[in-house]
Amino acid sequence: MSGMVLFVILAIPLAAGALSFAARKRPAMEAINVTAFAILFLFTVALAVEVLRMGSVSVWYGFLYADSLSALVVVLTAFVALVCSIYAIGYFRHDERHQVFEEDVLGSVTIAKLRKYYTLTPLFVFAMLMVALANNLGVMWVAIEATTLTTVFLITFYGRATSLEAAWKYAMIGGVGLSLALFGTILTYYSAYPVVGTDSVAGLNWSVLVKNASQFDKASMRIAFILILLGYGTKAGIAPMHTWKPDAYSEAPVPVAAMLAAAVLNCALYGLIRFNVLAAKCLGPQFGSQLLIFFGLLSIGVAVPFVLIQRSFRRLLAYSSIDHCGIMILGLGFGGAFGALGMLLHMTFHSVTKPLLFFCAGNIQQHLKTDLFRRANGGLIYSMPVSGSMFLMGTLAVTGTAPFSIFQSEFTILRAAFERALFVPATLCVALLGAIFTGFLVHIAKLVLGADPGLPPAAVCRWKKYPLMGLGTLIVILGFWLPSPVFHLIQNAARIASGEP
Amino acid sequence: MHFYQDPQFGNRMLTLMAAFVLVLQIAMVGQRWLITNIRIFGAQSFLLAGIANTIAYFNHAPHLYIAAFLTLALKAVLLPLLLERMVKKIDIGQEIAPLINVPLSLLVSGGLTTVGYAVAESFHRPEEATSPASLGHNTLAVAISLFLIGFYMMISRRKAFMQVLALLCLENGLFLAAISLTYGMPLIVELGIFFDLLVAVMVLGILVYRIQETFDSMDVSRLSRLRG
Numbered sequence: 001m002s003g004m005v006l007f008v009i010l011a012i013p014l015a016a017g018a019l020s021f022a023a024r025k026r027p028a029m030e031a032i033n034v035t036a037f038a039i040l041f042l043f044t045v046a047l048a049v050e051v052l053r054m055g056s057v058s059v060w061y062g063f064l065y066a067d068s069l070s071a072l073v074v075v076l077t078a079f080v081a082l083v084c085s086i087y088a089i090g091y092f093r094h095d096e097r098h099q100v101f102e103e104d105v106l107g108s109v110t111i112a113k114l115r116k117y118y119t120l121t122p123l124f125v126f127a128m129l130m131v132a133l134a135n136n137l138g139v140m141w142v143a144i145e146a147t148t149l150t151t152v153f154l155i156t157f158y159g160r161a162t163s164l165e166a167a168w169k170y171a172m173i174g175g176v177g178l179s180l181a182l183f184g185t186i187l188t189y190y191s192a193y194p195v196v197g198t199d200s201v202a203g204l205n206w207s208v209l210v211k212n213a214s215q216f217d218k219a220s221m222r223i224a225f226i227l228i229l230l231g232y233g234t235k236a237g238i239a240p241m242h243t244w245k246p247d248a249y250s251e252a253p254v255p256v257a258a259m260l261a262a263a264v265l266n267c268a269l270y271g272l273i274r275f276n277v278l279a280a281k282c283l284g285p286q287f288g289s290q291l292l293i294f295f296g297l298l299s300i301g302v303a304v305p306f307v308l309i310q311r312s313f314r315r316l317l318a319y320s321s322i323d324h325c326g327i328m329i330l331g332l333g334f335g336g337a338f339g340a341l342g343m344l345l346h347m348t349f350h351s352v353t354k355p356l357l358f359f360c361a362g363n364i365q366q367h368l369k370t371d372l373f374r375r376a377n378g379g380l381i382y383s384m385p386v387s388g389s390m391f392l393m394g395t396l397a398v399t400g401t402a403p404f405s406i407f408q409s410e411f412t413i414l415r416a417a418f419e420r421a422l423f424v425p426a427t428l429c430v431a432l433l434g435a436i437f438t439g440f441l442v443h444i445a446k447l448v449l450g451a452d453p454g455l456p457p458a459a460v461c462r463w464k465k466y467p468l469m470g471l472g473t474l475i476v477i478l479g480f481w482l483p484s485p486v487f488h489l490i491q492n493a494a495r496i497a498s499g500e501p
Numbered sequence: 502m503h504f505y506q507d508p509q510f511g512n513r514m515l516t517l518m519a520a521f522v523l524v525l526q527i528a529m530v531g532q533r534w535l536i537t538n539i540r541i542f543g544a545q546s547f548l549l550a551g552i553a554n555t556i557a558y559f560n561h562a563p564h565l566y567i568a569a570f571l572t573l574a575l576k577a578v579l580l581p582l583l584l585e586r587m588v589k590k591i592d593i594g595q596e597i598a599p600l601i602n603v604p605l606s607l608l609v610s611g612g613l614t615t616v617g618y619a620v621a622e623s624f625h626r627p628e629e630a631t632s633p634a635s636l637g638h639n640t641l642a643v644a645i646s647l648f649l650i651g652f653y654m655m656i657s658r659r660k661a662f663m664q665v666l667a668l669l670c671l672e673n674g675l676f677l678a679a680i681s682l683t684y685g686m687p688l689i690v691e692l693g694i695f696f697d698l699l700v701a702v703m704v705l706g707i708l709v710y711r712i713q714e715t716f717d718s719m720d721v722s723r724l725s726r727l728r729g
Contacts, residue, residue, distance in 0.1 A: 063689075138690025145697045152704050161715050165724040167708060172664060175701065176655065179671050182694070183648065186675065190624075190682040203687040219623060247727040 003059030005047045006066060006133055009074065010126060012040045013081075017122035021115065026096075029118040030089045036122060037082040044078040047071055048489055058135065062205055065135035068492035072344060073132040073270045075489075076351040080263040081125045083467050087359050088255040090463025092117065094366050095253075100158070116153060117253070124150040124259070131267040135205045140271055141178070141185050144235060147264055148174040154256045155248050166247035173234060173244045181231025181271070187224035188278065191217035206274055213281035222287065225279040229272065229291055236268035238295050238329060239302035242322045246306075249318035250371065254362030257314070261321045262354040266347055269328055273340075276332060277499045285335055285499075292333030293425050299326030300432045308439040313361050314371040316443060320357075320398060323436055324350050327410060330429060332497070334416035341494035342412030348490060349405040349478060353398045356471040359464070360391035364447070367458040373443060378450030384458045388448040390468045395444040397475050399437040405478040511559035518552050519643040522677070523614065526650050526670065530610045531603050538666055539584045542673075546576035549673060552640065553680050562684040568691045572676065575695055580669070580702055587706050588662065591713050601657045610650050617646030624682070640681035647674030661709045661719040665702070672698060 016036030023029045050057055051071040058065040066074065096110055127150055130143035148171065155167040189204055195212045196203065234241035249257045279288045303323035310316040324346070331343030364380060364387055365371045381388040397404035410433070417426035504510045525545045532538050550573040557565035599606060621642035651671030655664055679685050686694070713719050 136687065136690060138686050139693055142690065142693030142697055145701070149697065149700050149704050152708060156708070156711070159711075162726050164708070164712050164715055165727055168661065168712060168721065168724055169727075171705060171708060172655075172668075175668050175705075176652070176671070179648075179668070179675060182675050183678065186679045186682060186686065189679075189686060193683050204690065250727070 002050050002054065002057050003064070005043060005050060006057060006059050006064040009040065009043050009047060009078075010064070010129055010133065012036055012043065013122040013126040013129065017119050017126070020118040020122065023115070023118075026111065026114055029114060033085045033118050033121065034082075034089070037078065037085045037125070040125075041075075041078040041082045044071075044075045048075050049485075052485060052489060052492070056207075058207075062135050062207060063139075064133045065205075065207055066133055067496055068489055069270070069273065069344075069496045070132040072348070072489055072493045073266050074129055076266055076348060077125065077128045077132065077263045080259055080351055080355055081121075083355050083471060084255040084258050085121070086463065087258075087355075087362070087467040088117070088121075088253075090461045090465075091254055091362055091366070093461065094464065098366075113157065117157060117256075120150050120154050121256075121259075124154065125263075128263055128267050132270055135207055137185055137188065137204045137206055137209070137274065140274070141182055144181070144232070144267060144271060145178050147267060148178065148235070151252075151256065151260065151264075155252045157253050157256065158251070160251070162247075163251040166244075166251035170244045170248045173241065177231050177234025177241055179231070180227045180234070184224045184227030184231055184275070187220045187227065188216075188275065191220040191224060191282070206278075209278055210281065213278045216278070216282040218283055221279060221282045225275060225283070225288055226291065228275040229288075229295065232268045232271040232275075233295060233329075236265055236272065236325050236329075237299075237322050238325055239299040239322065242299065242302065242325075245322055246315040246318035249321065250312060250314035254358050254365075257317075258355040258358035261317065261358065262351045265321065265325055266351060269325070269332075269343075269347065272329075273332065273497045277497065280335075280499050289333045289335050292329050293422070294333075296326045296328075296330030296333055297425055297428055297432070299323065299329065300429060300436070301326075304432055304435045304439070307436050307443075310439070310443060311373055312371045313373065313443070313447065314365065316440065317354075317357055317361060320436070320440065321354065323433075324354075324398075327413065327429075327433075330425070331409075331413040331416065334413060334420060334422060334425075335498060336416050336419055337494075337498065338412050338416035338419060340497040341491065342409050342414075342416055344490050344494050344497065345412060346406065346409035348486070349409055350398075352471065352478060353394060353404075353406060353475055356390060356468060356475065357394040357398055359468055359471070360387045360394060363387040363458070363460055363464055363468070364391065367455075367460075373447060376447055377453040378446055378448070379452045379455075380448045382452040382457075383455040384460065386465055386468060387458075387460065390472050391444055392448050393472060394475070395440055397479075399440050400433060401437070403479045404475060405482070508559055511555055514555050515552060516639045518548050518555070519640045519677075522548050522552070522673075523643045523646060526647050527607065527610050527614075529670070530606050530650060530654060533603070535588055535660075535662065536585060538663070539581050539588070542584075542666060542669060543577050543581035545670070545673060546572055546580075549676060550577060552677065553685070556680055556684060560684060564688045564691075565680060565685050567688060568676075568680070568685050571691070571695050575699060576669075576673070580699075583702065583706070584666070587710070591710060591719075599657055600659055606653075606657060609653055613649040613653060614642075614646040617644075617649055618642040620645050641678060644674050644677035644681060647671075647677060649674075659720050659722055661712055661721050664721065665705045665709060668705075669698075669702070 019032045020029045048071045056067040127143050127146035134140045152167050152171050156163050195215045237245040300323050303319045306319045328343045331339050400406045400410045525541050529541045550569045553565050553569035654667035
């Protein structure tokens with residue numbers, strides 16, 4: 001009976017997509033999306049409770065399978081989808097009122113555009129949930145590819161020449177990256193094949209593979225892991241395959257960008273974690289760890305100069321996302337009890353904080369009609385008291401300043417490094433994070449603070465304000481108190497991610 | 502024993518078809534016309550379906566017949582038809598204007614094939630006579646070469662359309678690798694991949710169409726306004 005939850009979780013977004021497609025009016029589509037994601041969130045919480053109680057849930061002979069790690073990713077995905085769907089209402093209403101949609105070169109009508117958003121978004125969420133719930137690593141690959149395909153037309157939403165460019169880069173770099181990941185999956189199957197045999201249903205099921213991983217063929221597993229790291233790394237946006245990220249994040253509508261940054265990132269890293277467990281069991285922890293630390297540091301390092309000289313606050317957020325992806329990979333690389341725990345704590349806190357930043361940036365962009373720093377004359381706190389102050393607070397939170405929760409997760413990750421006496425990577429990481437903190441804060445402080453430029457107070461509707469206030473409150477609370485069931489879930493997930501039985 | 506029961510014969514057939522697949526891939530690198538490229542892709546997929554059938558028959562892996570049928574229906578017939586219709590509809594210039602000239606590209610492809618063979622050598626498990634890899638040891642080398650040449654085509658072609666085709670060739674290489682290493686992926690995965698592929702071609706097709714409409718060109722080097 002408990003397995004039915006999995007089925008329901010997957011069915012809700014599909015149904016929402018179909019209903020939105022059939023809906024005629026904007027309010028109906030908005031209501032369908034928000035209601036569906038609210039129900040979805042409740043069900044994912046129910047799944048998490050179930051998993052905490054039973055250890056794991058599976059249905060259809062293990063085709064769908066949820067342990068603590070998948071439950072965590074599923075809950076985070078549903079949470080991000082819910083807040084984005086609430087924010088999207090105000091965001092698109094504002095666009096509609098200011099005739100932003102008419103800039104489309106192909107001139108499609110407003111309602112068709114909105115229908116595209118409200119239909120593709122549930123499908124996109126379905127694909128992300130499938131990533132976390134599919135037991136079969138091949139099906140997981142199919143689902144990750146599906147997240148790319150469903151978002152291409154969300155990135156071209158505004159139909160500007162630049163958004164076509166962003167979507168093309170996104171689709172092509174993502175496509176090539178994922179083909180590497182597919183090759184990696186094939187090789188994993190090959191290295192497991194002498195041990196588990198070919199089975200056209202349960203073959204490639206993670207829960208089966210992980211029990212036999214120590215006997216896999218080492219040579220092919222090594223190549224498989226490198227390909228998977230490059231492939232899912234491209235999807236997560238680690239350097240040097242990160243180039244699609246700033247373009248896609250700055251061209252997509254804000255709710256889509258927030259979901260790409262806070263939810264797809266988790267899904268790609270989730271895939272990486274699953275393979276990392278197999279590789280660590282087969283090859284010993286050392287092999288994967290070195291690669292992960294290298295790419296983690298590289299990603300943080302690549303983000304630094306672009307954060308420092310950034311001209312647009314939307315792109316700034318993209319580089320921040322590359323930086324955080326690097327931090328999480330670093331945590332996975334440091335390994336041990338604290339490494340995986342730090343990574344998953346970071347994933348949780350990041351998924352709560354990043355949408356806030358995107359929503360603030362969205363409000364400011366809609367107010368100023370630009371995302372360039374030089375067109376904004378500072379002093380936004382006067383015309384936008386809520387968005388401005390929240391942006392500043394979110395910046396402090398996301399750069400890992402002390403009272404906020406991301407500080408704790410970064411600290412946990414560094415602790416993992418010191419435990420293994422990896423002083424050089426840890427020092428480098430701290431130095432690079434310091435540079436990013438400085439650059440990020442200077443940019444945002446210049447934007448928000450300063451003399452009053454005399455802009456009229458922005459008319460920010462409640463749909464655009466309340467998600468900000470809600471997330472802001474949540475971030476402050478999370479800084480001081482993490483509910484113990486959530487922490488237990490993360491702890492159990494970390495145990496799975498670090499390969500403990 | 503009849504020749505069609507002799508595994509040696511199957512092995513020879515596989516090697517022959519794999520060789521043709523490779524030849525077609527290199528022909529594609531040397532080709533300047535879009536329509537011809539699409540047809541070569543169709544022919545290559547047809548041969549892939551043949552390889553899948555042969556492996557299914559000689560190794561008694563019945564689920565490969567389904568994969569072979571899907572390859573035939575989708576990649577050898579449906580996709581080439583779709584792509585050709587698209588080329589005619591958009592009325593893009595027929596010539597593909599590569600960034601690197603043809604003789605040099607052919608040399609590079611030759612080099613990549615050598616790399617493919619060198620890599621495939623490390624997967625050879627001669628002690629396991631029953632493993633599919635020992636049957637199609639040449640096949641894997643061809644698969645890796647296909648993958649690498651697909652990559653090369655991707656970076657050396659300027660037209661958005663050709664990049665889509667290169668992505669499809671890359672995928673052909675992966676399919677060949679999967680069937681020669683492990684008799685293909687589990688059926689459910691195979692079905693998922695085919696579905697994704699079909700959707701991907703449609704999505705990319707629409708995107709290519711819109712790029713053509715917006716920029717009046719399919720030259721992806723014009724897509725360079727987003728920086729930093």
